Amino acid sequence: MDQPSNDHAPPLQLHQLIDRWRRPVVLPAWGTWLLMAGASIALLLAYSQWKRLNHIQEQLATQSAVTQTQAIEARTLAQQAQELAQDAAARAKLSEVRINEYTLQRSHLEQLAFELSRNHDEAMLVDIEASLRLAQQQAQLTGLADPLIAALRNASQRFDRLDQPRLLPVHAAIERDLARLTSTAVTDTAGLLGRIDSLLLQLEQLPLSNAVGTPSNRATASPEVTPATAAGDTAASDAAAGATESAASTASGDGAVPVHPGWMHRIWSSMRGGVSDLVRVQRIDHPDAALLTVEQAFFLRENLRLQLMNARMGLLARQTASARADLATVQALLLKYYDTGAPRTRHALQTLRQLQEHIQAVETPAITDTLAAIAAVHASRQPAFAAPAGASISDGDTTAEPEAEDLNGPQSRAPALVPWPEPGQALYRPMTWVEAG
Structure with a gap:
């Protein structure tokens, strides 16, 4: 039967196709060997790949x-x-806290040391100023520059031992005042007051010009005649008289005419002295002096005493013109009413002239440069460290501490200052951070 062409062949049935596939295919002999060889090669390749894969699996x-x-x-x-990083971060933070604490403590200690040094300098300045003012008061009372010179030298020695540049102006002012005071002449007020006091004591012993008694020209010795000197003179005259009488008695024992020159001389001297006391002729330049009564003489002495007291007070008050005027008044009264020929009066007049010459219009010693320099140092004293406005302490300390630089960032944070631990306590304590401002 002729097979139809492909274009017009009907489709095969399903069972026909199945039968065709089930129908055994007869292979030739070489095909079988070829198939077996291929299968063997495939098995070898599969085994090789399995071993290789197994080795790869083991390696993997x-x-x-x-x-x-x-x-x-x-x-x-x-x-x-x-963990190490966390520990290092914790240690770094703790180290930062301790550094901040050390910084605050160091700044606080520096401030305390600076304040202590400034307080020591201020205390020394106050001490020197007090001593200088006290010496100035003593100089004003006595009129002498010796207390001021001693105080200035002591202050200069203290400044020499102190090395403070800010106190150099005070030291220079002290040296200037010291040089000025040592070259300035001042009145010896204490010596002048002593001489005025001696004049006050001698007023009762000065003889008036109308006094009745031994003429003043007989007294040629010193004005101060003590009872011991008078007794010595009397004893000497008695001894001379005794020696004359013994010589006369010796001469009479030898057969000569007995004479007593010492006894006769004493009688003649007493008679002549009595007559001279009854009548005395002297020159009186001021007629008022001869008319002074006893009461007027008393008031004259009291007036002289008051004038000397006024001169003394004027000298203490640095009123040199008034003191010299009072002394001139006393000198005029002595020349007018007292016996100028008496040694005591001459001595008093000489003392008055010396007092008027020595009282000079000398300016009161002053140390204005030194006091002004000390006042300038006190005025220029400023605190070394200024406390920040927003800093606060969480431990209860009301004193504002300087703010430390924050090492972690731009935030302004200051740790609270930890007080120094007591013996037996830990050196470090947890610190409280307080936001500033």
Whole structure:
């Protein structure tokens, strides 16, 4: 039967196709061997690939185990590194806190040391100023520059031992005042007051010009005649008279005419002295002096005493013109009413002239440059460290501390100052951070 062409062949039935596929195919002999050889080659290749794959699996397993071990070790190391980093961060923060604490404590100690040094300098300045003012008061009372010179020299020696540049102006002012005072002449007020007091004591012993008694020209010795001197003179005259009488008695024992020149001389001297006391002729330049009564003489002495007291008070009050005028008045009264020929009067007049010459219009010693320099140093004293406006202390200390520089960032934070621990306590304590401002 002729098979139809492909274009017009009807489609095969399903069972025909199945039968065709089930129908055994007869292969030739070489085909069988070829198939067996191919199968053998395929088995060899499959075995080779299996062994290779098995070796690769073993290597992968080994590498996976090693990688897993390394990963575990890396994880452990990473955890340890993280812990170390956290520990280092904690230590860094603690170190930063301690550095801030040390900075605050150092600034506080520097401030205390500076304040202590300034307080020591201020105390020394106050002490020197007090001593200088006291010496100035003593100089004003006595009129002498010796207390001021001694105080200035003491202050200069103290400044020589002190090395403070800011006190150099005070030292220079002290040296200037010291040089000025040592070259300035001042009145010896104490010596002048002593001489005025001696004149006050001699007023009762000065003889008036109308006094009745031994003429003043007989007294040629010093004005001060003490009872001991008078007794010595009397004893000497008695001894001379005794010697004359003994010589006369010796001469009479030898057969001569007995004479007594000492006895006769004493009688003649007493008679002549009595007659001279009854009548005395002297020159009186001021007629008023001869008319002074006893009461007027008393008031004259009291007036002289008051004039001398006024001169003394004027000398103490630095009123030199008034003191010299009072002394001139006393001198005029002595020349008018007192016996100028008496040694005591001459001595008093000489003392008055010397007092008027020595009282000079000398300016009161002053140390204005030194006091002005000390006042300038006191005025220029400023605190070395200014406390910040917003700083506060959480430990209860009301004193504002200087603000430390924040090392962590731009935030302005200052740790509270930890007080110094007592013996047996820990050196470091937890610190409280307080936001400033």
